[in-house]
Amino acid sequence: MKIKEFRGILEKKGADFAVFYNFDSTKYNANMLYFSGYSGIGALVIPSKKEPFLIAPQMEFQRARKSSIRKVFSMDKKRFFESIYNIAKKNKLKAKIIALDKSAVTLNAYRHIKEQFKKAKAKDIAYECLKLREIKTSREIQFTRKSCAYADKIIQKLIKNFNKFKTESEAAAFLEYETKKKGLDIAFEPIVASGSNASMPHHKPANEKIKNGFCVIDFGVKYDGYCSDITRTVYVGNPSKKEKEIYNFLLKIQEDSIQLAESNKKCSELYDFVNTRLGKYKKYFTHGLGHGVGVEIHEMPNLTLNSKDRVTDNMVFTIEPGIYIPQKFGIRIEDTVLFSKKPIRLTKTSKDLLII
Amino acid sequence: MKIKEFRGILEKKGADFAVFYNFDSTKYNANMLYFSGYSGIGALVIPSKKEPFLIAPQMEFQRARKSSIRKVFSMDKKRFFESIYNIAKKNKLKAKIIALDKSAVTLNAYRHIKEQFKKAKAKDIAYECLKLREIKTSREIQFTRKSCAYADKIIQKLIKNFNKFKTESEAAAFLEYETKKKGLDIAFEPIVASGSNASMPHHKPANEKIKNGFCVIDFGVKYDGYCSDITRTVYVGNPSKKEKEIYNFLLKIQEDSIQLAESNKKCSELYDFVNTRLGKYKKYFTHGLGHGVGVEIHEMPNLTLNSKDRVTDNMVFTIEPGIYIPQKFGIRIEDTVLFSKKPIRLTKTSKDLLII
Numbered sequence: 006m007k008i009k010e011f012r013g014i015l016e017k018k019g020a021d022f023a024v025f026y027n028f029d030s031t032k033y034n035a036n037m038l039y040f041s042g043y044s045g046i047g048a049l050v051i052p053s054k055k056e057p058f059l060i061a062p063q064m065e066f067q068r069a070r071k072s073s074i075r076k077v078f079s080m081d082k083k084r085f086f087e088s089i090y091n092i093a094k095k096n097k098l099k100a101k102i103i104a105l106d107k108s109a110v111t112l113n114a115y116r117h118i119k120e121q122f123k124k125a126k127a128k129d130i131a132y133e134c135l136k137l138r139e140i141k142t143s144r145e146i147q148f149t150r151k152s153c154a155y156a157d158k159i160i161q162k163l164i165k166n167f168n169k170f171k172t173e174s175e176a177a178a179f180l181e182y183e184t185k186k187k188g189l190d191i192a193f194e195p196i197v198a199s200g201s202n203a204s205m206p207h208h209k210p211a212n213e214k215i216k217n218g219f220c221v222i223d224f225g226v227k228y229d230g231y232c233s234d235i236t237r238t239v240y241v242g243n244p245s246k247k248e249k250e251i252y253n254f255l256l257k258i259q260e261d262s263i264q265l266a267e268s269n270k271k272c273s274e275l276y277d278f279v280n281t282r283l284g285k286y287k288k289y290f291t292h293g294l295g296h297g298v299g300v301e302i303h304e305m306p307n308l309t310l311n312s313k314d315r316v317t318d319n320m321v322f323t324i325e326p327g328i329y330i331p332q333k334f335g336i337r338i339e340d341t342v343l344f345s346k347k348p349i350r351l352t353k354t355s356k357d358l359l360i361i
Numbered sequence: 362m363k364i365k366e367f368r369g370i371l372e373k374k375g376a377d378f379a380v381f382y383n384f385d386s387t388k389y390n391a392n393m394l395y396f397s398g399y400s401g402i403g404a405l406v407i408p409s410k411k412e413p414f415l416i417a418p419q420m421e422f423q424r425a426r427k428s429s430i431r432k433v434f435s436m437d438k439k440r441f442f443e444s445i446y447n448i449a450k451k452n453k454l455k456a457k458i459i460a461l462d463k464s465a466v467t468l469n470a471y472r473h474i475k476e477q478f479k480k481a482k483a484k485d486i487a488y489e490c491l492k493l494r495e496i497k498t499s500r501e502i503q504f505t506r507k508s509c510a511y512a513d514k515i516i517q518k519l520i521k522n523f524n525k526f527k528t529e530s531e532a533a534a535f536l537e538y539e540t541k542k543k544g545l546d547i548a549f550e551p552i553v554a555s556g557s558n559a560s561m562p563h564h565k566p567a568n569e570k571i572k573n574g575f576c577v578i579d580f581g582v583k584y585d586g587y588c589s590d591i592t593r594t595v596y597v598g599n600p601s602k603k604e605k606e607i608y609n610f611l612l613k614i615q616e617d618s619i620q621l622a623e624s625n626k627k628c629s630e631l632y633d634f635v636n637t638r639l640g641k642y643k644k645y646f647t648h649g650l651g652h653g654v655g656v657e658i659h660e661m662p663n664l665t666l667n668s669k670d671r672v673t674d675n676m677v678f679t680i681e682p683g684i685y686i687p688q689k690f691g692i693r694i695e696d697t698v699l700f701s702k703k704p705i706r707l708t709k710t711s712k713d714l715l716i717i
């Protein structure tokens with residue numbers, strides 16, 4: 006995506022090229038994936054004035070060839086930056102200023118880069134990449150819509166079958182199974198948190214019985230690299246009147262805060278709105294209101310207290326207020342929202358409190 | 362694990378303390394997990410002479426309290442290093458030399474560290490951490506044994522039911538489902554690669570029909586943080602005599618190379634042995650012979666051409682030779698092996714060519 010725009014940024018910065026790399030087959034570099042569609046081991050070089058190229062180890066070569074980058078070079082055993090140096094030299098690529106995502110480049114990788122490109126200076130483009138990725142193209146929006154549709158479908162299937170699951174792990178495993186068998190990825194480890202576990206926003210599903218009370222289900226898939234993110238809270242057993250009230254209280258806040266999104270509004274204003282509306286529950290809302298969603302599950306914009314981001318057309322972000330009473334219970338309701346002149350909910354699963 | 366030993370290393374290096382951090386809820390810091398058992402967002406500080414402590418954001422506080430570190434502090438919103446600075450100051454922690462895993466600390470994180478600890482110097486402990494983790498304690502071996510036993514059980518269940526699966530994705534999803542419903546994690550994305558896909562060692566299971574021919578299944582779980590790693594290659598359809606021969610040829614090499622492991626032998630010798638035995642297939646063996654396994658799926662030792670590692674008691678590593686003929690087929694056979702005076706196979710699933 007947006008390679009042309011990105012090269013414009015490089016030119017403006019006076020950078021000769023940018024390098025992104027991934028050493029580890031169990032991880033991926035979000036920017037490399039974004040620009041090339043390739044998520045394996047290797048490095049992506051985007052020169053400001055020449056054609057971009059990938060280098061990949063022999064074992065990953067066929068995979069790299071399937072990316073959107075036409076030029077793919079095979080590299081020496083793990084000698085990433087030496088290979089890049091050799092290719093750059095051969096292609097007469099200038100290397101006075103190298104653009105790096107300094108939030109992804111480690112100190113040791115940087116040392117290796119400096120060993121090869123001795124006279125080069127590094128310029129940070131972490132922020133520029135995030136800003137570029139913050140505004141989605143129509144193709145990205147299309148992928149995100151599909152991602153959200155799948156997330157809806159799968160979470161609904163879970164909820165429909167919820168009483169068949171004995172443990173949190175089983176329910177979480179079901180979400181993953183339904184995702185994977187379709188050839189999709191999960192966007193993050195699904196959360197199924199019942200009883201007092203739900204008071205931990207990032208609870209890891211345990212191999213223990215699903216307890217009575219609120220049960221938070223947080224889930225998302227990746228479709229062609231693009232994430233979705235949805236949370237629904239169901240109730241296992243019979244909720245008291247007060248429990249229903251607090252759920253609907255939070256739901257109303259969630260819905261109102263989505264509607265509050267308008268062009269150029271500060272994201273921090275949405276957060277403030279929720280915080281104020283939560284009143285005495287404010288102190289039990291222990292995370293941000295939301296985050297951008299794209300090739301990573303957490304991107305810009307940030308919907309937090311100190312965020313300087315503003316709502317802009319073609320942003321995709323979550324709205325996910327929660328109330329967590331330590332050791333007691335937790336509720337979170339979350340949608341993935343596209344902003345395009347107005348807020349458009351991409352996750353459409355019903356938010357009425359479901360009693361199981 | 363091994364905090365005491367690690368503090369000894371810090372003292373020797375003249376470091377006042379080490380810091381490990383994790384900003385991202387979808388990732389984890391392997392060393393933080395190793396030393397504390399905590400894998401969420403936060404930072405772990407291990408002073409050379411005082412008690413270690415964790416800092417975690419409010420939303421992760423309960424999880425952090427479940428770690429093996431007794432002192433847990435709540436931190437300011439995302440202000441990791443400022444929080445550490447304040448706690449360090451309060452506890453009169455000297456900060457002349459800070460030990461960092463420079464293979465995990467990014468340039469931007471380092472800038473933040475320097476902003477707080479202005480006069481501090483950084484010493485790299487990436488290698489020391491890897492070396493510490495390379496030799497397993499009896500507790501770690503116990504976890505790894507269990508991890509391998511689960512991997513065996515689940516891959517056997519898959520193989521038994523293999524003809525029920527239509528697509529690679531379905532088969533891979535089954536492996537994950539069986540893992541997750543037990544409350545375990547996968548050690549990495551399972552690989553199910555059939556037909557010509559098997560010629561890509563890191564093929565991503567596709568939502569397409571399982572093709573006839575060799576099918577590579579690469580899988581592992583995490584038990585209490587500890588990884589297992591096993592690959593079996595089955596045959597879908599009727600193998601030719603030549604195909605059976607090449608499978609058994611590779612199997613014999615795999616078994617012989619395991620037996621070759623002995624105390625103080627260079628790991629590169631094992632790799633050389635396999636390479637030589639592969640003869641004309643040598644050029645189709647495009648990755649290392651194996652890698653250490655622990656809280657990360659790829660650790661030390663490296664069983665590669667240029668490795669300087671030597672086989673030592675209480676190492677756990679994989680032995681996984683493969684033959685990959687581009688666009689045609691692939692075979693890999695892999696076990697997780699514990700070395701304790703002699704090589705002990707921890708993954709025990711039969712390696713006879715299974716015809717499905």
